[in-house]
Amino acid sequence: MAEEKKEKWLNYLALSTVIFAVCATLSTFKGGGYGSKALMNQTNAANQWSYYQSKSIKAYIFENQKDNLELQKNLLTSQSTISEYIKKIEFYNSKLKQYDAEKEDIRKKALAYEKDRDGCQVHSSAFGIAVIFLQIAILLSSIAALVKKPLVWYLSMVVGAVGVLYFFNGFFLFL
Numbered sequence: 001m002a003e004e005k006k007e008k009w010l011n012y013l014a015l016s017t018v019i020f021a022v023c024a025t026l027s028t029f030k031g032g033g034y035g036s037k038a039l040m041n042q043t044n045a046a047n048q049w050s051y052y053q054s055k056s057i058k059a060y061i062f063e064n065q066k067d068n069l070e071l072q073k074n075l076l077t078s079q080s081t082i083s084e085y086i087k088k089i090e091f092y093n094s095k096l097k098q099y100d101a102e103k104e105d106i107r108k109k110a111l112a113y114e115k116d117r118d119g120c121q122v123h124s125s126a127f128g129i130a131v132i133f134l135q136i137a138i139l140l141s142s143i144a145a146l147v148k149k150p151l152v153w154y155l156s157m158v159v160g161a162v163g164v165l166y167f168f169n170g171f172f173l174f175l
Contacts, residue, residue, distance in 0.1 A: 007148070009150050009153065010145065010148075012153075013141055013144060013145055013153045013156075014145075016137075016141060016153075016160060017137075017138055017141040017142070017145075017156075019160075019164075020134045020137045020138050020141065020156075020160045020163065020164075021134075021138055023130065023134050023163065023164055023167045024130070024131050024134035024135055024138065024163070026167070027127040027128075027130040027131045027134065027163075027166075027167050027170060028127070028131050030123070030127050030170055030171075031123075031124045031127030031128050031130075031131065031170065032124075034121070034123040034124035034127065034170075035120070035121075035124045037116070037117075037120040038117045038118075038120035038121045038124060041113045041114070041116040041117035041120060042113075042114075044113040045110045045111075045113035045114045045117060048106050048107075048109045048110035048113060049110050052103055052107055052110060055099050055102055055103045055106065056099075056103065058099055059095075059099040059100070059103070062092050062095050062096055062099070063092075063096060065092055066089055066092035066093065066096070069085050069088050069089050069092070070085075070089060072085065073085035073086065073089070122173060123170055123171075123173065124170075126166055126169045126170035126173065126175070127166075127167070127170035129166045130163050130164070130165075130166035130167040130169070130170055131163075132163070133159055133162045133163030133166060134160060134163035134164070134167070136156075136159050136163075137157070137159040137160030137163055138156075138160075139156075140152055140153070140155055140156030141153060141156040141160075143156075144156060
């Protein structure tokens with residue numbers, strides 16, 4: 001049997017396919033990692049907002065108690081009883097200020113988690129798009145090898161280049 005002469009472009013096709021496959025694998029891995037981070041940040045943000053809500057409820061209860069005491073104080077005539085009411089009202093005012101400060105800290109943390117979540121989603125999306133283009137490039141390379149058409153391989157190179165562009169965009173977010 002005569003050995004079939006291997007065309008030189010098929011070696012480059014194989015090499016480009018391997019590069020596309022490695023980039024697709026890494027894109028899948030990194031995209032999944034960013035997706036997990038986005039999910040964790042969403043959970044942390046939701047927890048912070050729940051904590052914020054509980055502080056709001058506590059503050060509301062203290063506000064109602066303070067208002068009630070102020071109304072009762074206005075009905076009293078004994079100076080010693082009035083001073084007890086004033087102390088309690090001051091206590092409630094200090095608690096309300098404390099809850100407001102705590103709520104602001106909680107709000108900032110929740111917003112930071114949401115910002116991190118959004119950033120992770122952008123990275124994950126870029127890696128997801130990269131995987132799509134790289135898989136199509138691998139498919140086209142396989143078809144080019146089967147039908148031995150360099151034109152199909154050139155097309156796979158263009159699609160693969162777009163995939164590699166999105167792969168690097170997943171890291172650096174330049175698009």
